[in-house]
Amino acid sequence: MPFVTALPKFSFSGATLAFGQKPILRNISFDIPAGQFTCIIGASGCGKTTALRLAAGLYQPTQGAVLFDGEPMSAPRADVAIVFQDYGKALLPWRTAFGNVSLAMEAGGVPKAGRADRIEELLALVGLAGQGGKYPTEMSGGMQQRLQIARCLAQNPSVLLMDEPFGALDAMTRQGLQDEVLELVARTQTTVIFVTHDLEEAIYLGDRVIGLLPHPGRVGIDVPVNLPRPRDQLATREEPEFLRLRRELFDFIKGSEA
Numbered sequence: 001m002p003f004v005t006a007l008p009k010f011s012f013s014g015a016t017l018a019f020g021q022k023p024i025l026r027n028i029s030f031d032i033p034a035g036q037f038t039c040i041i042g043a044s045g046c047g048k049t050t051a052l053r054l055a056a057g058l059y060q061p062t063q064g065a066v067l068f069d070g071e072p073m074s075a076p077r078a079d080v081a082i083v084f085q086d087y088g089k090a091l092l093p094w095r096t097a098f099g100n101v102s103l104a105m106e107a108g109g110v111p112k113a114g115r116a117d118r119i120e121e122l123l124a125l126v127g128l129a130g131q132g133g134k135y136p137t138e139m140s141g142g143m144q145q146r147l148q149i150a151r152c153l154a155q156n157p158s159v160l161l162m163d164e165p166f167g168a169l170d171a172m173t174r175q176g177l178q179d180e181v182l183e184l185v186a187r188t189q190t191t192v193i194f195v196t197h198d199l200e201e202a203i204y205l206g207d208r209v210i211g212l213l214p215h216p217g218r219v220g221i222d223v224p225v226n227l228p229r230p231r232d233q234l235a236t237r238e239e240p241e242f243l244r245l246r247r248e249l250f251d252f253i254k255g256s257e258a
């Protein structure tokens with residue numbers, strides 16, 4: 001029998017990107033297996049968002065390649081959803097929560113008959129059961145971010161790309177949403193690439209943390225997170241391995257800014 005290896009979900013292969021004369025990312029290479037939760041960290045301006053946009057097919061590398069299931073990621077795809085930090089801008093203020101989730105289904109051509117039940121199910125999944133009639137402005141930041149996640153899930157994505165999704169939220173809301181995302185991902189086997197400034201958030205969530213060095217952005221560190229799941233906000237953060245990783249990544253960021 002031939003030896004068969006699973007194709008990585010994403011394969012960055014020497015991906016390089018410049019805007020005009022300005023090099024932003026250089027020779028980025030890594031594979032992301034299906035189902036992995038990968039966090040990307042790095043100093044401000046090192047190119048984290050740009051790397052995520054390459055994965056989304058929103059930018060094309062100037063050299064090298066970004067492959068999705070072995071094919072070039074040449075344009076955005078419905079099964080790769082993006083959650084932005086700025087939920088206020090991502091949601092349509094004139095549509096209710098229900099209407100905002102419905103939008104993703106309308107765009108995906110889901111027939112009207114099947115939509116309502118699925119929308120209620122998705123709202124419940126992100127802790128917004130019974131809130132479908134509210135407008136985004138009537139919701140807290142945490143609720144709006146949950147709504148954005150529900151809208152992304154309505155696309156039935158196999159991949160979630162998350163760009164500092166909890167950056168604007170208070171610490172308690174943020175921890176609650178971290179756990180909800182972990183539960184959701186465990187249930188749906190979604191592949192996640194998660195950009196964050198917060199080293200502890202990266203370790204808490206990830207199977208792996210990739211750190212970018214700045215000017216131009218390149219991979220400087222790539223470490224597995226060998227912490228048991230399910231994670232626990234208190235116990236996990238007290239594990240010696242958590243503290244060791246926090247020190248390693250802290251030293252990496254400090255060194256990268258020097």
Ligand SMILES: Nc1ncnc2c1ncn2[C@@H]1O[C@H](COP(=O)(O)OP(=O)(O)OP(=O)(O)O)[C@@H](O)[C@H]1O
Pocket residue numbers: 019024042043044045046047048049050051197
């Ligand atoms: N469309 C663009 N045109 C020109 N330069 C850009 C563009 N988008 C980003 N850049 C530059 O690319 C670099 C990387 O930006 P990017 O937003 O990817 O970094 P980041 O690590 O996500 O930053 P932060 O942590 O501050 O959000 C920055 O120097 C930025 O000014």
